[in-house]
Structure formats: structure tokens, C-alpha cells
Amino acid sequence: MTHTNENERLAQRLLDDDTPFVKAVASLADRQEVVASENIYASNGMKLLNKGAYLSGHFYDHLVAHKLLKPIEQSLVASQAPCASTLVTLAHAECRRIPSLVPLMEQPDLLERMLGSLGGVKIPAPLGLRLAVMRDDRPKLFQHSLIVAMISVVLGVRAKLPIDELQALALASMFHDVGELCIAPELLADDHRLSDEERRYLFTHPITGFLMLRDFHDLPAGTAKAVLQHHERLDGSGYPNRIPAEQIIRVTRYLSVAEFVASLLEKNGADRRIGMKLRLNDAKFDRQAVALICQLLNDAESKSTQAMPGEQLMVGFSQVRMIFEGWSTFQRTLSPADKEGIAYLVERMGGLRAMVLEIGFDECRLQELIPMLESSDEVEVRTELSVLFDELMWQFRALSREIERKIFVQGWSLKPSRRKMFNQWLAIVRQFAGEPA
Ligand SMILES: [Fe+2]
Numbered sequence: 318m319t320h321t322n323e324n325e326r327l328a329q330r331l332l333d334d335d336t337p338f339v340k341a342v343a344s345l346a347d348r349q350e351v352v353a354s355e356n357i358y359a360s361n362g363m364k365l366l367n368k369g370a371y372l373s374g375h376f377y378d379h380l381v382a383h384k385l386l387k388p389i390e391q392s393l394v395a396s397q398a399p400c401a402s403t404l405v406t407l408a409h410a411e412c413r414r415i416p417s418l419v420p421l422m423e424q425p426d427l428l429e430r431m432l433g434s435l436g437g438v439k440i441p442a443p444l445g446l447r448l449a450v451m452r453d454d455r456p457k458l459f460q461h462s463l464i465v466a467m468i469s470v471v472l473g474v475r476a477k478l479p480i481d482e483l484q485a486l487a488l489a490s491m492f493h494d495v496g497e498l499c500i501a502p503e504l505l506a507d508d509h510r511l512s513d514e515e516r517r518y519l520f521t522h523p524i525t526g527f528l529m530l531r532d533f534h535d536l537p538a539g540t541a542k543a544v545l546q547h548h549e550r551l552d553g554s555g556y557p558n559r560i561p562a563e564q565i566i567r568v569t570r571y572l573s574v575a576e577f578v579a580s581l582l583e584k585n586g587a588d589r590r591i592g593m594k595l596r597l598n599d600a601k602f603d604r605q606a607v608a609l610i611c612q613l614l615n616d617a618e619s620k621s622t623q624a625m626p627g628e629q630l631m632v633g634f635s636q637v638r639m640i641f642e643g644w645s646t647f648q649r650t651l652s653p654a655d656k657e658g659i660a661y662l663v664e665r666m667g668g669l670r671a672m673v674l675e676i677g678f679d680e681c682r683l684q685e686l687i688p689m690l691e692s693s694d695e696v697e698v699r700t701e702l703s704v705l706f707d708e709l710m711w712q713f714r715a716l717s718r719e720i721e722r723k724i725f726v727q728g729w730s731l732k733p734s735r736r737k738m739f740n741q742w743l744a745i746v747r748q749f750a751g752e753p754a
């Protein structure tokens with residue numbers, strides 16, 4: 318048996334024995350709705366869960382005690398699984414927390430263009446569940462995937478890749494390390510010394526990820542393949558299959574450069590040596606992708622956000638609170654059909670809410686921040702909040718432009734009776750985003 322086959326067998330075994338994943342799904346179900354989209358059976362035919370039933374943590378023992386008839390992710394739906402536009406929103410925010418990426422993220426229209434080209438990508442429910450689990454159970458891995466996705470797409474846009482390749486690149490980036498969900502988190506802890514066997518588990522993660530994606534034929538071509546190849550290198554020094562350069566597809570070439578850069582940035586923050594490291598590894602990576610990222614990082618003069626005065630932050634965040642509160646009041650007046658008509662907006666506001674919560678900021682608890690904002694010693698807190706504030710401005714600016722474009726192109730999808738309230742809300746958004754009234 319060849320080495321390749323051995324690795325594939327191991328990956329398949331890790332995927333079949335999905336205890337770490339089932340455990341993570343069960344604990345996710347204690348925090349958010351996870352519903353059976355069909356009856357769940359054990360392989361001996363016994364019914365374990367009815368269609369429509371809510372999963373909860375105590376099903377864990379029940380689920381792992383039986384061999385399931387079908388892989389569990391095929392029968393469960395996470396209600397808060399992030400959709401593509403939420404991912405773009407989160408990724409943009411995540412990258413703005415890395416100082417040397419801030420100028421890249423501030424390119425005019427970047428966010429709008431990404432939402433335009435990637436926002437509509439459909440993520441199949443089983444993969445949505447994987448993402449929901451990653452976000453809940455492996456937040457660092459989720460953040461890493463967001464950063465890789467953002468850098469990949471910025472590179473792909475700069476390289477003028479066709480839209481289908483750009484979509485494949487974005488999805489493959491988001492899922493490149495999804496295979497790690499099959500590895501028990503204890504093995505990945507920093508202080509754990511891996512045994513040889515465990516190291517093999519780790520080295521098969523591109524294959525496990527590939528197996529998870531391979532059967533979704535609606536994904537843009539190349540998505541699963543790029544996941545499989547993301548640690549391969551052009552000089553044949555990569556893994557798991559040490560394939561030669563000519564077999565490495567273009568999507569992979571951009572993904573691997575982005576992944577390498579993201580890992581360095583996550584470790585070192587602003588790092589001028591990235592260009593040098595890439596050039597030292599010149600034989601491993603795609604020349605054009607390397608040239609583009611070096612150019613982008615050079616162009617981006619490192620400018621870090623200055624702490625804004627506490628008072629200004631208070632005023633700004635009160636507006637943010639008004640935006641979110643106004644939105645939920647407005648939403649309550651809408652019928653399901655109304656919501657359908659502005660589904661993009663419902664989704665985008667959901668994404669923004671998720672982003673704000675992800676960062677750990679709850680605008681409803683604004684009052685608690687006042688003493689900190691008033692104290693001049695809390696520069697660090699104010700700097701953090703200033704970064705968030707800036708990010709929200711970018712996001713809401715992109716949103717208000719998107720709304721205008723939609724209304725201009727498609728006309729109003731809201732009934733006249735709803736428009737007044739909507740316009741009042743939009744005026745607050747525009748004011749906050751510094752757009753002309
Ligand atoms: Fe990675």
C-alpha cells in the first residue's frame with residue numbers, strides 16, 4: 318500500500334469516528350438551536366431522534382453510544398450557522414484588528430465589492446454546521462480561517478481572478494483547516510507534546526477537510542481540491558501528497574500564500590519581515606501571488622488607530638445602540654413577506670450584530686462603559702473601542718450604500734406604509750457612517 322493510500326485511510330477513519338465533532342455539536346446545542354432536519358437512525362435501524370427535535374447536550378452519550386446510519390452533520394441544522402455575508406462582515410472586522418492589515422481593509426469599496434461578489438454564495442447546511450461548531454468550539458481556528466479568507470480574497474481581487482475562482486478561494490480559505498475538527502482539541506493545545514501517531518492525525522487534516530467537502534457538487538470548482546492542497550508547495554516539499562507544481566491549481570496557490578502570511582501576522586502582528594520570509598521561500602510559493610502580497614503590504618503604511626476621546630466614543634456608541642434598537646423595533650413591524658423582500662438586509666444586520674458580539678461588545682451594556690471612557694487612564698480600552706468604532710463606520714457605510722444601490726436598481730421592496738420608519742432608521746445609519754444626509 319502506498320503512503321498516500323495510508324493517509325487517506327487514516328483521514329477516512331478520523332472522519333468516521335467523529336466523536337470530537339459530535340461532542341462539539343452537542344455542546345453547541347446547549348447554547349444555540351440545533352435541529353434535526355430528518356429522523357436520525359442508528360445503523361441497526363433504531364430511531365435516535367425525530368425530525369424537528371431540538372438537540373441538546375444530554376444527547377451526546379446517546380449519539381456516541383450508537384454507530385449512526387448517516388454522518389451526523391447531514392441530519393442537523395444549526396440555526397445560527399454563519400452565512401456568506403456574515404462571514405465577509407466578520408472577516409473584515411477580524412483583519413482590522415491586525416495593525417498591518419488595517420490599511421488593506423480600508424481600500425475604498427473593498428467591503429462592498431466582497432459583499433457583492435461573495436455575499437450570495439450558498440453554504441450547504443452540513444458545512445454551515447461545521448462552521449458553527451468551529452466558531453463555538455475552536456474560536457482561534459475560526460478567526461484564523463476568517464483572516465486567511467480575507468487576505469486570499471484581497472489577493473484574488475487584485476489578481477483579477479474570475480468570479481468562480483474568487484468564490485472557490487473564499488470558501489476554500491474558510492474551510493482549509495476544517496479537517497482539524499476531527500482531532501480532539503487536547504491534542505492541539507500549545508503545551509501538548511504530540512506523539513508520532515498524533516502528528517500523523519494532524520498531517521492528514523487537509524485530506525479530512527477534502528473528504529468533508531468533496532461531495533458537495535454545487536460548491537465552486539476547485540474548492541475541495543484547494544483544501545486538499547493547501548499545505549502542498551511548488552517545490553514538492555509540502556504535504557500530505559508532495560505533489561509537483563503542475564498539479565497545484567491556481568486557487569491553491571493564492572490560498573497557500575494567504576495562509577502563510579496570515580499565520581505570520583497572527584503570531585507577530587505587524588511584521589516587516591513577511592516579505593523577506595516569502596522571498597526566502599521563493600521556490601515554494603507562486604511568484605505572482607507573492608509579488609502581489611508584498612506590494613499590498615508595502616503600499617499599506619502601518620498606521621495604527623489612535624484612541625478617540627471618551628466623549629466622542631460615547632456619542633458614537635449611543636448611535637450604534639440606536640441603530641440596533643431601531644432595527645429590532647422596525648423588524649417587529651414586518652410581516653414574513655416584508656422580510657423576504659429585504660432578506661439581504663436582515664442577513665447583513667444579523668451579521669453585524671454577530672460581529673459586535675464576537676468582539677465582546679454588547680451595546681446594550683453601554684452604561685457600564687461610561688466610567689471607563691471617562692477615565693483618562695483607560696487608554697487601552699479606548700483604543701480597542703476606537704478600532705471597533707472605526708470598523709462599525711466602515712461596515713455601516715458599506716451597508717447604507719448597498720441599500721441605496723438596491724433601491725436604485727430594484728426599486729423599493731418595502732410597502733409605502735413601512736418606508737417612513739425605514740427611512741428614519743436609515744437616516745441614523747447614514748449619520749453614524751458619516752454619509753451625507
Ligand atoms: Fe491554516
Ligand SMILES: [Fe+2]
Binds near residue numbers: 547
Ligand atoms: Fe492547514
